[in-house]
Amino acid sequence: MTIIPNAFGGAKVQSKSTRSQPVYNPATGEAIATLPLSTAAELDEVVQVAKQAAVSWGTTPPLRRVRHMFKFKELLDRHSHDIARAISSEHGKTHADAFGELARGIEVVDFACGIPHLLKGEFSRNVGPDIDSWSDRQPLGVVAGITPFNFPAMVPMWMYPIAIAAGNTFILKPSERDPSAPMLIWDLFHEAGFPAGVLNIVHGDKEVVDAILDHPDIKAVSFVGSTAIAEYVYTRGTAHGKRVQALGGAKNHMIVMPDADMDKAVDALMGAGYGSAGERCMAIAVAVPIGEKTANHLVEALAPKVRGLKIGPSTDPDAEMGPVITADAKRKISGLIDLGVKEGAELVVDGRGFALQGYESGYFLGGTLFDHVTKDMTIYRQEIFGPVLSVLRANSYDEAVDLINKHEYGNGTAIFTRDGDAARAFADRIEVGMVGINVPLPVPVAYHSFGGWKRSLFGDHSIYGPEGVRFYTRLKTITSRWMTSIRAGADFNFPSTK
Numbered sequence: 109m110t111i112i113p114n115a116f117g118g119a120k121v122q123s124k125s126t127r128s129q130p131v132y133n134p135a136t137g138e139a140i141a142t143l144p145l146s147t148a149a150e151l152d153e154v155v156q157v158a159k160q161a162a163v164s165w166g167t168t169p170p171l172r173r174v175r176h177m178f179k180f181k182e183l184l185d186r187h188s189h190d191i192a193r194a195i196s197s198e199h200g201k202t203h204a205d206a207f208g209e210l211a212r213g214i215e216v217v218d219f220a221c222g223i224p225h226l227l228k229g230e231f232s233r234n235v236g237p238d239i240d241s242w243s244d245r246q247p248l249g250v251v252a253g254i255t256p257f258n259f260p261a262m263v264p265m266w267m268y269p270i271a272i273a274a275g276n277t278f279i280l281k282p283s284e285r286d287p288s289a290p291m292l293i294w295d296l297f298h299e300a301g302f303p304a305g306v307l308n309i310v311h312g313d314k315e316v317v318d319a320i321l322d323h324p325d326i327k328a329v330s331f332v333g334s335t336a337i338a339e340y341v342y343t344r345g346t347a348h349g350k351r352v353q354a355l356g357g358a359k360n361h362m363i364v365m366p367d368a369d370m371d372k373a374v375d376a377l378m379g380a381g382y383g384s385a386g387e388r389c390m391a392i393a394v395a396v397p398i399g400e401k402t403a404n405h406l407v408e409a410l411a412p413k414v415r416g417l418k419i420g421p422s423t424d425p426d427a428e429m430g431p432v433i434t435a436d437a438k439r440k441i442s443g444l445i446d447l448g449v450k451e452g453a454e455l456v457v458d459g460r461g462f463a464l465q466g467y468e469s470g471y472f473l474g475g476t477l478f479d480h481v482t483k484d485m486t487i488y489r490q491e492i493f494g495p496v497l498s499v500l501r502a503n504s505y506d507e508a509v510d511l512i513n514k515h516e517y518g519n520g521t522a523i524f525t526r527d528g529d530a531a532r533a534f535a536d537r538i539e540v541g542m543v544g545i546n547v548p549l550p551v552p553v554a555y556h557s558f559g560g561w562k563r564s565l566f567g568d569h570s571i572y573g574p575e576g577v578r579f580y581t582r583l584k585t586i587t588s589r590w591m592t593s594i595r596a597g598a599d600f601n602f603p604s605t606k
Contacts (some may be wrong), residue, residue: 110140110142112143112287112291114150114310115308116158116308116310117161117304118305120451123145127145128142128143128145130143131143131285133200134199134430134432134470135200135422136199137471140197140589141288146311148318151312151316151323155326156252158250158306161277164248165273165275165305165306166246166249171561173272173275173533174273177220178303178325181296182300183300184213184293187296190208191206191292196294198460199545200385201384201422202429209259209261213265215553220269223270223577227245229242229244230242237589239588241416243585245577245581245582245584246582250502251580252281252320253278253330254331255267255280255332255333258388263332264290265293266558267571273598276580278307278308279309279320281310281312286433291332294307296308323348328353331352332355332387332571333354333355333356333436334357334491338565341354341564351569353565353567355560355564356563356566357389357517357563358393358519358520359394360390360521360522361522362521362522362524363398363508364396364398364524365505365523365525365526365530366523370376370409372546373406376522377392377395378413379548380522381393381395381497384429385473385494387433388438389519392497392548393498394488396508398503399503403501406457414457419462419472419487432495433471437471440494441493442552444487444492448498451486455478456478457477473494476494476545477500478498479495479499479501480499481500489516509534512540513537518541518560518562518563519561519565520551522543522544522545523543524548531545539561541560555573556574557570558571559575
């Protein structure tokens with residue numbers, strides 16, 4: 109069985125840890141690889157390599173840095189289907205979904221190729237008598253990323269292309285559940301000609317995470333995962349003087365107005381609620397139809413489509429949804445469905461009994477649809493992270509907006525309507541970081557930035573785009589006057605332009 113190595117200093121290195129865990133194919137339930145769980149001492153070894161590489165990489169001209177990035181992008185495009193297959197084999201998502209994930213990651217590489225323009229400072233001449241002033245954005249040094257299982261290629265690529273193009277070296281701690289795609293991408297990164305030590309991968313669990321958060325030579329940490337862990341990462345990392353951007357959980361709502369195109373709204377909910385088995389932080393988990401007539405129409409249209417979901421392994425080209433990531437995830441999701449029934453929600457479609465012939469040991473669930481969910485129910489308050497869509501009926505637009513604004517999460521939201529006034533008011537009033545108008549998954553393109561509000565984001569910076577450039581650099585401002593223009597004698601007053 110394959111033993112997955114770490115990767116640092118331009119080479120793959122087997123961990124010496126005595127602890128390990130299996131990596132599973134979620135479609136079959138069989139172990140397909142072994143992942144050693146690295147130690148804090150091994151993390152320190154990686155940091156020292158990255159720290160040494162940062163000295164020369166940080167002073168490499170940006171144009172030279174992005175020439176490697178252009179080559180990296182070319183290799184990613186060429187090997188995209190191979191990477192997608194690696195994602196699917198360990199995550200379970202369909203090949204088309206995995207291919208789409210990778211495409212969105214490559215968009216950030218495209219953005220990073222233009223970073224010389226974004227690193228330009230500002231210059232002001234004669235801010236005072238014979239005095240010029242200018243600003244510069246400089247790299248931090250060694251930075252790190254801790255990434256989740258649900259997007260094993262895309263989320264790391266939200267981080268390290270920008271960090272590295274800006275002149276930092278990077279340490280990636282991928283999810284233990286699907287580590288092979290990041291390793292395949294690391295091979296392409298070095299084929300693109302980047303120096304050894306610029307991108308490094310260390311596998312592990314909480315021991316390595318804590319070592320990253322505590323290490324004095326790691327200057328910034330990016331994280332994507334659950335809210336509880338995001339808060340932990342932010343609190344511990346900032347306590348050690350680091351910059352931290354920690355993206356947490358979500359409970360994304362989609363309002364369906366009475367004037368909405370119902371066919372388009374239903375299709376949007378199917379894709380956004382059940383795509384990737386609901387294991388997306390931008391998945392729509394709650395549909396909020398306005399008025400009983402709209403709600404009845406919506407549920408009547410959704411139910412047969414949910415029952416008819418084509419579920420299968422990633423090798424099935426017709427599959428619309430694959431398994432969830434682990435047996436534990438399947439048990440947790442099933443338990444929350446049980447709780448929804450117990451607390452009084454109407455179970456319109458039950459996905460708990462789904463079984464796929466030939467894949468009985470896989471972690472498959474069918475799509476689940478609840479109606480008449482209320483805001484005090486556990487299935488409404490908690491992030492389920494599975495193929496479960498809840499319908500919470502609202503009597504008015506104002507009631508729906510108030511519902512969303514009072515939820516603890518504020519990651520993404522959407523409204524489906526033909527009314528421009530309602531859409532504009534929604535975009536203004538809603539207390540959520542990413543808003544879709546007739547767009548169910550409003551994930552920003554790479555030259556904007558991704559980030560929620562409230563307990564969906566800890567820290568001052570969203571991820572990738574212009575916010576990513578600011579997060580991975582620090583501002584330096586220089587004020588200059590040449591000696592020939594300085595008058596004799598000390599000036600004890602605070603400097604001014606007068």
